[in-house]
Amino acid sequence: MIDYQSKLFAKTIKEFPKDEEAINAKLLIRAGFIAKQMAGVFTLLPFGLKVVNKINKIIREELDAVGCQELFMPAFQSKDLWEKTGRWDTDNQVMYQMKDRSGKEIGLGYTHEEVITEMATKYIQSYKDLPKAVYQIQTKFRDEPRAKSGMLRGKEFLMKDLYSFHANKKDRDEYYEKIKEVYKKIFKRIGIEALVTSASGGTFSKYSHEFQTISESGEDTIFVCNQCQSAINNEIIDEYGKKCKDCNLKLNQKNAIEVGNIFKLGTKFSEALGLCVADATGNIKPVEMASYGIGPTRVMGTIVEVNHDDKGIIWTKETAPYDCHLIQTRNSKSEIRNKFKSQNIQSKTENIIELLEKAGLDVLVDEREGVSIGEKLADADLIGIPYQIILGEKTDEGEIEIKDRKSVQSKIVKIEKIVDVFCPQIY
Ligand code: ATP
Ligand code: MG
Numbered sequence: 001m002i003d004y005q006s007k008l009f010a011k012t013i014k015e016f017p018k019d020e021e022a023i024n025a026k027l028l029i030r031a032g033f034i035a036k037q038m039a040g041v042f043t044l045l046p047f048g049l050k051v052v053n054k055i056n057k058i059i060r061e062e063l064d065a066v067g068c069q070e071l072f073m074p075a076f077q078s079k080d081l082w083e084k085t086g087r088w089d090t091d092n093q094v095m096y097q098m099k100d101r102s103g104k105e106i107g108l109g110y111t112h113e114e115v116i117t118e119m120a121t122k123y124i125q126s127y128k129d130l131p132k133a134v135y136q137i138q139t140k141f142r143d144e145p146r147a148k149s150g151m152l153r154g155k156e157f158l159m160k161d162l163y164s165f166h167a168n169k170k171d172r173d174e175y176y177e178k179i180k181e182v183y184k185k186i187f188k189r190i191g192i193e194a195l196v197t198s199a200s201g202g203t204f205s206k207y208s209h210e211f212q213t214i215s216e217s218g219e220d221t222i223f224v225c226n227q228c229q230s231a232i233n234n235e236i237i238d239e240y241g242k243k244c245k246d247c248n249l250k251l252n253q254k255n256a257i258e259v260g261n262i263f264k265l266g267t268k269f270s271e272a273l274g275l276c277v278a279d280a281t282g283n284i285k286p287v288e289m290a291s292y293g294i295g296p297t298r299v300m301g302t303i304v305e306v307n308h309d310d311k312g313i314i315w316t317k318e319t320a321p322y323d324c325h326l327i328q329t330r331n332s333k334s335e336i337r338n339k340f341k342s343q344n345i346q347s348k349t350e351n352i353i354e355l356l357e358k359a360g361l362d363v364l365v366d367e368r369e370g371v372s373i374g375e376k377l378a379d380a381d382l383i384g385i386p387y388q389i390i391l392g393e394k395t396d397e398g399e400i401e402i403k404d405r406k407s408v409q410s411k412i413v414k415i416e417k418i419v420d421v422f423c424p425q426i427y
Contacts, residue, residue: 025150040147040155135162151301191316199233211260223251313384329392
């Protein structure tokens with residue numbers, strides 16, 4: 001897909017927003033990926049939506065590959081349902097709760113265990129119906145007290161939530177380990193390091209596992225073993241101790257961002273909401289459950305926190321809004337000066353666009369008139385697409401300059417070889 005920069009709805013902004021503290025918010029707003037409506041509430045602009053869609057595509061591919069099925073649940077949730085688990089009253093700080101015109105009390109979902117478990121009673125009645133796993137990627141609402149971290153902590157944000165149902169603990173535990181591996185794959189493809197971190201299991205079980213990305217801006221404190229990379233959340237460090245159990249080495253304290261969290265829920269929800277099955281001998285038992293979350297919008301903010309420099313964002317290859325940024329450095333002055341050369345650049349551009357389009361690549365073309373070369377290059381660095389194809393008068397006919405945003409290295413490539421550059425084994 002090819003987009004032309006002069007036609008875009010959003011634009012880069014000259015100055016950093018004054019009211020933002022978080023690096024991800026500053027850069028994403030300035031580069032035209034998000035727009036703030038109020039604290040913790042953002043629009044995903046076309047660039048931002050492309051990034052989130054790429055993250056979601058990776059999540060979907062990896063979950064679908066292990067047999068999870070996608071559905072989409074409502075954000076409105078009835079009080080009755082939440083009273084059955086007792087969470088209407090205990091969680092009223094985080095859950096937005098309101099009344100409709102008839103006086104009926106409803107809440108906005110900040111998680112979906114209640115909804116999915118009650119719904120599952122319609123379809124799961126026997127152990128033969130198990131195991132099952134369903135997920136959604138949906139907007140969640142949380143009345144967060146400190147929404148100052150841009151995309152890291154929204155009052156309205158995207159969550160991928162997966163729920164699995166099992167006939168017994170053994171099956172549930174095996175599945176939990178399987179999804180843990182799937183999560184590792186997802187974060188690897190996204191291009192961020194996410195350490196599996198033992199954490200509190202909240203009200204559900206003793207422990208849960210978080211996926212934590214080390215970053216100065218992280219709100220969590222974790223202790224990491226440099227040898228085996230295992231990590232422990234500060235919240236359980238007193239139980240665990242500050243030495244790695246396997247390597248016997250001192251753990252190092254780090255700030256980190258929680259990008260994912262997986263929980264063994266046990267039978268807390270299935271008991272409360274009557275999700276029971278008959279086993280082979282006819283005994284009725286509550287279903288064993290687990291839930292698994294990833295925050296795609298928080299992941300987007302995390303990528304920016306850990307991949308940027310003083311010039312702007314550096315997207316990872318699989319999450320960049322476009323595969324490459326084609327920058328025409330012809331300007332009106334040079335056009336007058338050298339009509340022949342500028343025509344050359346135009347036909348070169350068209351030629352390259354055709355090659356890239358044929359290869360199925362997503363390209364942003366900066367063909368803006370009246371914008372200086374310096375401004376175009378600065379914008380390209382701010383936006384952070386991994387490869388910049390710079391089309392200027394410097395290179396000979398039949399050749400182009402490709403700059404790697406991350407290493408800042410440029411190389412001259414023959415036009416017909418251009419597509420090869422985007423194959424990872426070459427760069
Ligand atoms: P935190 O401790 O940071 O408040 P949490 O533990 O309450 O998060 P979970 O309920 O485990 O969050 O949610 C699953 C995932 O959803 C998190 O791992 C995170 O990636 C994402 N997430 C949670 N809260 C937010 C938020 N306010 N804004 C953006 N993403 C969020
Ligand atoms: Mg969590």
